[in-house]
Amino acid sequence: MRFQEIVNLHPEPISLDRDALLRCINECLDCAASCTGCADADLAESDVRTLVRCIRLCLDCADVCDVAGRVVTRETEPDLGLLRAVVEACAVACVACAEECEWHAAHHEHCRICAEVCRRCKDACDDLIATIGHEPSR
Amino acid sequence: MRFQEIVNLHPEPISLDRDALLRCINECLDCAASCTGCADADLAESDVRTLVRCIRLCLDCADVCDVAGRVVTRETEPDLGLLRAVVEACAVACVACAEECEWHAAHHEHCRICAEVCRRCKDACDDLIATIGHEPSR
Amino acid sequence: MRFQEIVNLHPEPISLDRDALLRCINECLDCAASCTGCADADLAESDVRTLVRCIRLCLDCADVCDVAGRVVTRETEPDLGLLRAVVEACAVACVACAEECEWHAAHHEHCRICAEVCRRCKDACDDLIATIGHEPSR
């Protein structure tokens, strides 16, 4: 995706590890789209009644990943406390969604994949938070 | 706003204080729109260069309030840990944005009002989190 | 809601009817929150399988109203063709969602109210588009 080139051209780059930053944005985008897709696939399954909690958490996780991706993309005059709180909330949403999707993984392949994407996004959030930890908060 | 009637008709209401819940959603909506408006007004000011940090934090705060409002609106099968993390991130974003807007309050009336809305949204988030604290987390 | 004060303090107000503009933003916010709430209430109903299309269209309508509200709130350097396309898409989403919600209005009071909010938002979009029609497009 070409947005990464744009992020790398920022005139005053944020003082965080570039790889961790780009990976976090990337995983947030993939996870937001995966959760939107998984909620939608759930809705079309014949056992939708058993998937209600999965739909709800996928909707939450899609929304939170979407916003975390936006906040992390912005490098101008960052507030690291805000960034940390949003990325932490994203990690919490990813775990909640992954755990629920894993319940349905044996019956629904889209849930199995969605859980994997959530776990990977959670790891990318944790890694980015770890690099914030070493920076003086502004 | 009529969305409150819909929230109050939920077949399985979330076990949180109704007033705190509705006030939090309402303040998140007002704060999201206020921050979108303040960032946009900043952009049209002749001293835009001094307002760069204000624009950036208003954009973040608008995005986070928007999502917090959505997550809190959803009452079906809630994950209270997720809800808490998102509402806490919202409170952090509101404080960061309010503090910056207050720097510009003497020169820009829209910043003065935006800061007030952010402070009120922060309080509504804190109040909702306090009622979560008394619930068993799921 | 106080965001209206901020919108009215814009240093270079957009050349559109103020009442139509503020009403459109207001209805978009109410409709976005109402559709988020209606989709969520649907999800908790025992007849969720009959509400699948309602959930899907409520999710779409919430997303589209959310963005239309943001675009209309921004008055700096507007592109009226873009504004028109987004507000028209919002009107289309509101009608699709209202028509579906009306099918369920007799059984679910939240669907009845949601349909009314969608219709009112559609009217506010139409009214704003009508005032754009009298402006030279930029």
Place this chain on the structure above:
Amino acid sequence: MRFQEIVNLHPEPISLDRDALLRCINECLDCAASCTGCADADLAESDVRTLVRCIRLCLDCADVCDVAGRVVTRETEPDLGLLRAVVEACAVACVACAEECEWHAAHHEHCRICAEVCRRCKDACDDLIATIGHEPSR
């Protein structure tokens, strides 16, 4: 990105060309992130006052692409009129943003790339709309 696997596992796939569908979602995600990044890079440039219109249109385009990507990702019980209106609005936003970014392409590489991403997203939207044209609207 793995969300594509999830989209391809939908139990009742939408009757639109798969390649056009996936390409449209992909370009919307890239364009949303690119516009968020370009607006943010603009904000940090020393000539921010000349980039005000670019920032504003990038914010609009990011929001519209985000929602178009979500609507197109959903395959359950689609309303093709709604889908068409949203994708058309996205194409309009992409052109407006590309034209503005092109004005700044010689001075700012992030604007040059953002314009290219917008153009590519516009083409993907047009291609998806063309395949809708051949389907009976529901």
